[in-house]
Every structure is written in C-alpha cells, then in structure tokens.
Amino acid sequence: MAKVAMSDRRRFILGMARAVGLAGMGALVWSSVLEESVASSLILRPPGALNEEDFLKTCIKCGLCVSACPYDTLMLAAPGDKKPMGTPFFMPRDIPCYMCEDIPCVPVCPTGALDEKSVTTESELDINIARMGVAVVDSHSCIAFWGIQCDACHRACPLIDEAIVLEYSKNERTGKHAFLKPVVVPDVCTGCGMCEHACVTEKAAIKVLPREVAMGEVGNHYVKGWDEKDQQRVRDAVSKTTKTDLSEKDVLDTLNDDSGLFE
C-alpha cells in the first residue's frame, strides 16, 4: 500500500488520541496499584487519626508524628510493610502506645490528619478518649479462660478496671477455683495495645484491632427498653403512614380481594 501523506490536522488529532490512550492505560495500571496499596484494613493509626478514608486523603506522610513519639512506637510504612506507603502506624505487640499525657504526636501534625480536637476534653489534651483501636480477647487461647491465673493484660492496661475488667466465675472443673477472665469494655478501651504487648501467650491472645474491623453495629431499630434514655426514642417516635391505592380499603378486604386472580 502506498504511503498516503497525512494532513497536519490529522497528525495532531492522532497524536493527541495516542497520548490520551497511553495516559488512560497508565492511569488504569496506576489505579490498580493504588487500590492494592490501600487495601490493608488491619492497620492501627496514631491517636486522634481521622477515619481511614479521610486519613489517607489528609496525611501528607511527613513523619513528624513518628519523630515526636518518644517510645519509637510509631513507624512510617515502607515498601514491604504491606500498608499504605508512608503513612504512620504502630504494632502494639512490638511497641504499644504508652499514652503520653501531652500526646506529642498529635499537635505536630501539620495537616490535621491527626485531629487534636478528637483527643481534647475541656481544652486539654486527653489521651484517654483516643480510639486507636479496640482490644479483642481470643477466649480460646487466653489462659485465664482455662482457669490458670493470669491477669497480665489487666495489670498492663492503663485504664485498669475500666477498659479491661476481670469477670469472676466459678471453675466447675476443679470445683474450688475461680476464673478471672479479662473482658474488654470497648467504650473505654483506647486501643493502646499495652495488653497485647504484655500478653504471655506465644502469640498474643488479646490483640488490638481497628475499631471498624472488630466492632459491630446494631442499627437503630433495637431499643434498650431498660435504658431510660434509649426508651425515650420509642416515645419520641413518629409513625409515618403511606397512602396508596391499596390502603383505601380495609387491610383484610385488600388481602381477601381475589378479583382478577381467576380470570
């Protein structure tokens, strides 16, 4: 086939189309890499962190929180950590958050990805309201649930008897001993991980998980009838009746109406 001369306009349009196509292809590859890189949901953030979605947008990955941490708890994710690259995290089994009262890692954050307000009560920093995660006990491998006396996590907890309480019950197997079972109170637990750090089993039987992962959600259709405040929701409830063609007749009449069924 003879080579046909190409007009400048056509050359330009083709060139642009090619560039757009290449850019689109690159964007697809790039987006899949990004998708993978943020897929890790089991990541514990520093205190005061925004929810994960906003955190990923807002964190500039400068590491000022990491530098500010006096215990080397915080790390910036490097390639190979399988976490969103450059973002701060901690692994409590290695080094937990020691819950500094002045929370040095939060005010240094230049972007607000670590939100000072979320760890402030009455204009004073308050690490106890941080919610980095929640501790979860594996009752199967926790030796306290076997009946062996161990309250390592309970003792390690900075909010002892508030975030981890010991539940006493009778050990029917021996007939004369007690179980001292650690139970986490999620409303109080900050997710610092000192319990996970202290746990004596080979692999920690109590560990901190991100709250979104570990915790369920009831929804608003269950009401605690024994809770005055919750019960108020029922009293305040308004019913909404929808009107359709069917609702013109009585309900029973509508249900019993077989007209048109046997034609």
Next chain:
Amino acid sequence: MRYLIARRVSQLTILALYIAANIWGVKILEGNLSSSLLLGTIPLSDPFAVLQMFTAGALISVDILVGALIIVTLYGVIGGRMFCSWVCPINMISDAANWLRRKLGISQVQKRIYMSRKIRFWVLGVSLLLSFIMGLTAFELVSPISILHRGLIFGMGFGISAVAIIFFFDLLIHENGWCGYVCPLGGFYALIGKFSFIRVKYDQDKCTECLKCKNVCPEKEVLYMVTKSSGTVVGGACTNCARCIEVCEDDALNFGLRKYINDKGISNET
C-alpha cells in the same frame, strides 16, 4: 566542580538535617520533603502533595497551605526548578546512573528510544485525576522520591527496589529518563519555576561553539539559543544545576538574575 560540590553539599546537608531531627532530636529541619518544620516554627510543604490532597477532597489546614505557599514563592520567584538538582535525593541516583552510562558507553550500543519531554505533564495530570477519582494522593502513595527520602530518614524496607528501578531505567532504557521525562514533581516545578529570577545566561560573544554544555545538560532543549544568540535560559525545565556553567571553558555561561524589563523598557523574553 564547585557547583557539583555545592549541590552535593546542599542535598546531603538537607538529608542530614532531617535524619538528625528524627534520630537525635536536633530540631533544625524536622519531617521530610513532603512536609517539614524549619527551626520548629516555619512550616514547609510540598505544594504538589498539597495539590493532590486538595483534589482528593481533603480539608487543607492553614499550616500546610502556608508551607506550600512558602515553597511555591521560594522556587517560583527565586530558584526556579532548583529542587530537582539541589534538594531531591533522586538526583544523586540518576546522576550515578548517567555517569555509569557515559563510562560504559551504553548510549553508543543502544538504539535511541524516543520519549517525549511532555510525558511528565501527562503523568502530572493523571496523578491529579486519580487523586480526584480515588480520593487518595495518587503520586504520594507511589512516589520513588518520597520512598527514597523517607527510607533514608525513617527506614527503607524494600524501598531500595524503587530506587533500583529508577537507576536501571536511567542506565539501560533512557538517559535521564526519570528526572527529565517522567517525574511529575519535576514537571510541577518546571511549571512553577518558569518565571523565577535566578537564571543561566549565555553570552554568544565568548562562545566557541564546542557544544559541551548541550552535551552535559539534562534538559538540552532549554539551551536552544547556544551558538545562535546571547540570552537568558528561560525554559522552566532548567534545573539551575550549573553543569553547563562548569563544562564551559570560555566563560560563556554564568548564573545571573533575569531582567524582566530591559533598559529600553521592552520585555526581555521573546
């Protein structure tokens, strides 16, 4: 050599200050190139990262807005694209690759692969587009600059592989391939640095047309006026690395301040 030494001193000092701040708590320059705190008070932020955050839909805090503005002003008014050759740690990697490339004579055995200088602007556009669509800072999450820089300060992990990719890309595929063609941050600073004051100036009267400057320049296109007419290197892509000044044996190239209006009151640029 003096400019090369000055650039290495600049690159390494900045890196050393960051490392010292993280490891020993010497609080002169804390953080990293994405965002830092100078002397514990002055915020400095990567404007391209902030732009990505903005397109991703993040609330931009005053601190990083001010930090980004300081950097934009610094490079935009004074230094031009100086970040690339005086600050960025990748510069040492690509310089090493280019040096080895010259020593081994790879350019002589390799068929030249065509790449457009404009790729970096497309990458820049795509990174903003992806940031917008995915609600993430698209380039920041994969940036080899940050990987290397963060790695040196906070721990490398497998980050060295990203650095190796750039090294071998520059060594085996395209001379100066990453910095001169692909890197969107370089493209970003090329756009911002277009109007800066510090510029290389060319004097045709002294020039003996040896073309060493064009040979050594990582952004050859900005030296288009060499052998043709005296003038100022005004291309935004010029990184003010001063390699051309150093190789020139005729003193035809030197740093100077750009004059926006010349003596006759006419704009200097054409």
